[in-house]
Amino acid sequence: MAGHKDLLAALLPPVSYDPNAEGVDLSLTVEGAELDRVQAASAAVLGALRPWVWQQYLPDWERVYGLPGACSKGDQLLQERIAQLAVAFLERGGISHAWLKRYAALAGYEITIDEFIPFKAGLSCAGDPLTNDDWNYAFRVNTPADAPRVFKAGQSVAGEALRTWGDSILECIINQRKPAHAVALVAYT
Incomplete structure (x- = not known):
């Protein structure tokens, strides 16, 4: 699979720019690297939608759902925190x-x-x-x-x-x- 540098170079008009010129090549390299980084990070952003898989977002989900609540015991294990969040997800009232x-x-x-x-x-x-x-x-x-x-x-x-x-x-x-x-x-x- 081509990196974003190659994709950006393919988007340049063929007459206006030489993709191999020194300034253009550096610009494409920097911008392509940033787009590569953003694409790699997108999996983690989508993972935030599943806190039982991507635990780094668990504190944010607990804050949104008001957990741990009054019914929680102290010093909960990670599995107990995730289970309590799953209950909050499923509870509709x-x-x-x-x-x-x-x-x-x-x-x-x-x-x-x-x-x-x-x-x-x-x-x-x-x-x-x-x-x-x-x-x-x-x-x-x-x-x-x-x-x-x-x-x-x-x-x-x-x-x-x-x-x-x-x-x-x-x-x-x-x-x-x-x-x-x-x-x-x-x-x-």
């Missing part, structure tokens, strides 16, 4: 329980959601929970229980809780994306 389950799945959580249906005489059965008023706006997110994290001498540091349960990242995701009027209860089953 919604307020249904199906969308909330899909979003949790994108973040790596398998959940189910139970709604509390108000008790209505004649429509509800014996044994149905008596849920009225504020319970109309509550729902329960069910997720497999993680083993509690326990303070261990030699492995834990001063200031850590003696025992913790739950998943603060999942709870943050649910509470950030649930409808504003709703109350989300997370149950570890």
